[in-house]
Amino acid sequence: MTRAKNVLGEPLQSCCTDPMTGFYRDGVCNTGPDDFGTHVVCAEMTAEFLSFTKSRGNDLSTPRPEYRFPGLKPGDGWCLCALRWKEAYEAGVAPPVRLAATHEKALEFVDLKALQAHQVAP
Numbered sequence: 754m755t756r757a758k759n760v761l762g763e764p765l766q767s768c769c770t771d772p773m774t775g776f777y778r779d780g781v782c783n784t785g786p787d788d789f790g791t792h793v794v795c796a797e798m799t800a801e802f803l804s805f806t807k808s809r810g811n812d813l814s815t816p817r818p819e820y821r822f823p824g825l826k827p828g829d830g831w832c833l834c835a836l837r838w839k840e841a842y843e844a845g846v847a848p849p850v851r852l853a854a855t856h857e858k859a860l861e862f863v864d865l866k867a868l869q870a871h872q873v874a875p
Contacts, residue, residue, distance in 0.1 A: 768795035768854040769830025782832035795854035802848040835862035
């Protein structure tokens with residue numbers, strides 16, 4: 754099995770383990786055939802983005818203990834759906850991105866230049 758690559762063509766790095774993120778809840782924005790939302794963009798949450806995504810029907814700030822979901826706050830790292838990040842980008846509220854932890858599959862949905870324009874300083 755080959756190791757997943759990030760948008761820079763390098764080995765995919767961990768996004769966040771506190772809170773534990775990723776479709777597989779292993780801290781990595783990896784994807785697979787069951788990940789219909791394509792949770793591959795490692796983003797740093799902002800209050801503006803959390804408000805935006807809640808207004809779109811995806812409340813990421815409210816804890817959901819029944820799903821072992823702590824609720825997110827500004828500064829938390831999280832593997833976002835590529836299309837949600839793109840939607841936020843087009844609305845002018847895209848959260849910062851950690852390129853080394855963003856899966857290369859994101860490039861099927863979002864232009865690398867858009868991601869680079871929102872990257873968190875390494």
